[in-house]
Amino acid sequence: MESGSGLYPVDEFRLDPKWLIDPKNLYVGPRIGEGAHAKVYEGKYKNQAVAIKIVHKGEAPEDIAKREGRFAREVAMLSRVQHKNLVKFIGACKEPVMVIVTELLLGGTLRKYLLNMRPKCLETHVAVGFALDIARAIECLHSHGIIHRDLKPDNLLLTEDQKTVKLADFGLAREETLTEMMTAETGTYRWMAPELYSTVTLRQGEKKHYNHKVDAYSFAIVLWELLHNKVPFEGMSNLQAAYAAAFKNVRPSAENLPEEMAVILTSCWQEDPNARPNFTQIIQMLLNYLYTVSPPEPMVPSRIFASENAVFPPESPGTRSLMAKRDDTGETPRAKDEIKPNGFLCCFSQCY
Template structure:
């Protein structure tokens, strides 16, 4: 695994000095998320509220090399692109532990937002507005030759006013020019493009069978979910949904959608990746549809829920659904960060609670 710029080396960690975080100025507050390979905390860096992702190094040499490579790749992706619909990267450091620091988004994940709203659906104009946010983020990534590979509601975070969606979690992102092979852990089956399943079992060195159009397929599933506020392939497990999509060409029903909108969804999830539109085309199609519908009605935001009412959804990949403060879940611990004298230093937290 490698790249000429050194970002993808597991042996060294190269990062422009402007992105290097000083651990001495990093203060850790309450934990707001945990995945298989990382924990995410709310905290402060130079008096700015931030999300702090601490990546576990692993136990075996192979595991350490794999996680260091993934960490370097994610940092490279985050530092390479900036866009209003991508989570803002603040910096990273590799010692004493691997840390990624980003802006703290207070609106929660799109997944949780939609779940709190059920059985109601988003106003159509609001749903299309969110879809445009996502499509613009993806257009930016693809213009830099980056495939996200893990586009799903858990990786889409809302701003505090619930008016903007930002794409997060670049742990699986790749440069399209690289020929690194897929692994079974890549992506989340329910949202993954069908062509990815055949690459999972390819031998190292065989020609890859995917390109940036895998993200267009995932976008179609997310768009369908935005409109219907239902889990795609409802009633199926993740693996059953993957099998149905890949080997039976099954898709969620688009029959009840307006013609123009159905055309967008079905074109994006076509079986032939080359027949799917790119995100510049998707944006134009969404804008055209938006121009044909009436202005959005006043939409009631889902009510705040207390800790006892909330369901906690563990992240499915490191950092997923964790680049935000779940204010309804950590209200009691928020004062830990607000009080300067009560904050934990980074090294204290590492030694005491990691």
């Protein structure tokens, strides 16, 4: 339950038993990521390949409270929503340390994927397909009353075949206090909606109202990056980009793009949040554009379906064509394989 500060004290937070994992069944392998608040490792849980996020507790009492609150919110939200474009939640534990376990996605972050491609750009239909994956993930969150607030390439992960994007990291939940966000998350300013970070100009403790349209702004910046494979606001520091976007209404250039894509970008990053489209509208705009550049193939006559070598019509663009190959269990093939990490694999309970 939520306290007055918007934090869930970890001693008040009750994890649903069905999501509680036994640390004895958890094995930690090599580190695959690190942030300000946690480290992420490749590992195993009951013979399944997983990503293990171990949350730093901090030392100062106020840091401990904030990080425990962040952990509680992230677990609460991950356990509430399920979607093929959201990283699958497997479980969590609070002792001996705070741990969140999710499916392991071996395709890396979207940021790393784009960096490895530079100066080449994604093919347009691939960029739009990735954008559809992201938009569908956010639409799902919004339908559950959740605002992500930290949409950026670092928080978008690719499946092993690098055909599907999934949204991860719910650390900046909507319930988080603005004070915590302002002091701890300055690195995300480049993608963050101006109405969130412009609160630095307000008196300390004064609240700034915002809504789910903050995610539409961030989505537009990510979409621009998918189309150009360049860092948005290139040449500016994070704070310079924040100042330019919030107080000078500066945006990346939408020139030299098809008119339909320019309309999507400029509508999503409008200064007035209420003028931005919702994600159901964004998905429809993306699909409309995708049909113009890659129209679906003609439907195959139904009589062919009786053939032993049946050929089925394609699903809507941006879905099946961009999804990882899965077996009958719904898992990616690697998920059932034994992990072969490059580093030492140790029992979690022995390490802690």
